[in-house]
Amino acid sequence: MSSVIDIHPHHAAMKLVNVLVTATILVFAQANSRVWAQEAGNATEGLATAEAFCSQCHAVRKSESPSPNSQSPTFVAIANSPGVTAAALQAALATPHAGMPMFILTSQQRANIIIYILGLKQQ
Numbered sequence: 001m002s003s004v005i006d007i008h009p010h011h012a013a014m015k016l017v018n019v020l021v022t023a024t025i026l027v028f029a030q031a032n033s034r035v036w037a038q039e040a041g042n043a044t045e046g047l048a049t050a051e052a053f054c055s056q057c058h059a060v061r062k063s064e065s066p067s068p069n070s071q072s073p074t075f076v077a078i079a080n081s082p083g084v085t086a087a088a089l090q091a092a093l094a095t096p097h098a099g100m101p102m103f104i105l106t107s108q109q110r111a112n113i114i115i116y117i118l119g120l121k122q123q
């Protein structure tokens with residue numbers, strides 16, 4: 001009798017499935033691009049992490065000099081010393097220095113700090 005009623009809910013259900021599938025794909029695509037953006041490093045987050053973990057010894061901001069701890073080079077000085085590359089900083093941040101264990105940083109935080117420091121290079 002009610003072929004219309006039979007078809008209609010089915011149609012609606014398929015529509016819902018389509019919407020859900022599309023939404024799921026969009027969510028995954030977005031999450032993915034966010035991961036990509038983060039792996040590339042985020043200088044703003046790098047500064048925040050540096051303020052939290054490095055600033056008691058290093059001057060971390062461009063405008064700041066000298067460092068709070070006179071043994072510590074400013075981040076501007078580090079950025080502008082010859083041979084400073086992402087790889088060199090990656091190596092420096094993988095090993096403890098000045099009694100500071102660098103493993104407390106996640107690889108994401110390291111990437112962010114590196115992008116931040118490299119941004120302090122004077123052209």
Ligand code: HEC
Nearest residue numbers: 050053054056057058069071072073078092097098100113
């Ligand atoms: C307890 C003080 C202290 C803290 C905290 C500290 N540093 Fe250092 N850092 C130093 C000193 C002192 C030096 C210079 C002598 C040395 O390398 O050990 C230095 C040197 C460096 C260098 C130059 C390369 C090297 O390894 O010599 C980099 C890069 C660096 N620090 C990055 C960081 C970053 C990033 C943080 C925060 C995650 C940080 N430091 C936290 C004291 C500190």
